[in-house]
Amino acid sequence: MILVNTETIPGMRIVEAKGVVQGNTVRAKHVGRDIAASLKNVVGGELKGYTELLTEARRQSVERMLAQAQQLGANAVVNVRFATTAVTSGAAEMYAYGTAVVVQPGV
Amino acid sequence: MQSEFIAELIWLGLVVAMLLVASVSGLIVARRHNARLDAGERETQHIVMTDLRSFPGGAGSAGATLVAAEAVIAVDYFRSWLTKFVNIVGGEAGIVTRTAIRARREALLRLKRQAESQGHNAVCNLRVETCNIRGAEAAKKKAGVILITVLVSGTAYTRPS
Numbered sequence: 001m002i003l004v005n006t007e008t009i010p011g012m013r014i015v016e017a018k019g020v021v022q023g024n025t026v027r028a029k030h031v032g033r034d035i036a037a038s039l040k041n042v043v044g045g046e047l048k049g050y051t052e053l054l055t056e057a058r059r060q061s062v063e064r065m066l067a068q069a070q071q072l073g074a075n076a077v078v079n080v081r082f083a084t085t086a087v088t089s090g091a092a093e094m095y096a097y098g099t100a101v102v103v104q105p106g107v
Numbered sequence: 108m109q110s111e112f113i114a115e116l117i118w119l120g121l122v123v124a125m126l127l128v129a130s131v132s133g134l135i136v137a138r139r140h141n142a143r144l145d146a147g148e149r150e151t152q153h154i155v156m157t158d159l160r161s162f163p164g165g166a167g168s169a170g171a172t173l174v175a176a177e178a179v180i181a182v183d184y185f186r187s188w189l190t191k192f193v194n195i196v197g198g199e200a201g202i203v204t205r206t207a208i209r210a211r212r213e214a215l216l217r218l219k220r221q222a223e224s225q226g227h228n229a230v231c232n233l234r235v236e237t238c239n240i241r242g243a244e245a246a247k248k249k250a251g252v253i254l255i256t257v258l259v260s261g262t263a264y265t266r267p268s
Contacts, residue, residue: 003173004262006232010162011169043129044183044206045136046213047254050240054177054258062173080173082260084238092240107167 001066002076002103009076009103018072018100023064027057028091057094058082065096074100126185133183137209144212151219155266158233165229165266172225175260176217179240180210187252203253210255211235222263230261 002009029049036049061082069077080098157163162171182190186202193200214235222230236258 002171004171004232005173005234005260006160006162006171006262008161010166010171010264043136044133044181044186044252045140047179047181050179050254050256051177053240054179054238054256058175058177058258080260081234082175082236082258084236084240084258086239092238 001069001074003062003066003080003098004076004078005080005098007079009078011105011107012076012103013106014076014078014101015104016102018069018074018102020097021065021068021072021074021077021100022095022097023061023066023068024093024095025057025060025064026091026093027053027060029053053092054084054094057092058096061094061096065098069098069100072100074102076101076103126188129183130185133186136183137205140209140213144209144216147216147220148212151216151223153228154219154222155229156215156219156233156261157229157231160232162231162262162264163229163266165264168265168267170227171262171264172227173260174218174221174225174230174263175258176214176221177256177258178210178213178217179254179256180206180213182206182253182255184252190253203255206253207255207257210257211259214257214259218259218261222261225263227263227265228268229266230263233259233261235259 065077077098077100080096083095085093085095162168182202190200190203218230238256238258240256
């Protein structure tokens with residue numbers, strides 16, 4: 001499965017558009033992580049726990065989007081976009097969406 | 108009466124000491140981070156990054172793929188507290204500006220490293236976004252410290268050298 005955030009894929013030709021596919025997830029870190037983050041807050045710097053939270057959320061939402069694309073019989077998703085929503089403290093909703101297409105080699 | 112006064116003095120001293128420790132360590136953390144970013148950017152300067160939708164210099168390349176990265180950076184407690192005063196008089200909150208720059212540089216560096224690890228030497232259609240992971244807490248201004256959260260994405264591809 002090819003995944004890009006551009007409208008075209010170099011060296012490939014879009015032969016069929018299958019429609020918009022999407023995937024989302026709301027993930028939260030356990031309290032331990034939140035406490036560790038609040039301690040790190042004192043000195044500043046990267047809050048790795050929260051970075052991981054976002055990375056995991058992004059991977060999960062992309063996986064769900066890809067599963068939808070596969071169901072539609074697509075072999076690529078173009079114009080992928082990410083959006084996040086504030087849900088509650090220490091939790092994040094990650095939403096990935098894009099257009100599922102069928103591509104073939106050629107220009 | 109006197110003992111209460113002494114207790115209050117000790118309490119005040121502790122708060123000042125904590126703010127000082129946070130301030131100095133915040134400065135050290137920021138300097139080290141900047142040094143790491145400088146080194147990383149030098150190592151990855153051969154990777155060309157654009158926010159163009161087309162594939163500049165690599166229209167026929169195969170294997171283009173999505174890359175994405177995140178970074179969450181906190182302003183230290185002391186400077187977050189100082190920023191409240193800027194809120195009163197207005198003007199630029201320089202420390203937050205600089206932290207936002209560091210957070211973006213970190214996320215972009217991770218993106219470049221991802222592109223490199225997949226054998227590509229260019230990234231196009233770069234998108235830089237912020238996200239709120241603290242929800243209503245930050246909106247109500249209850250949050251003690253300032254968090255900068257950055258999400259970047261792009262398409263990695265190969266430009267013929």
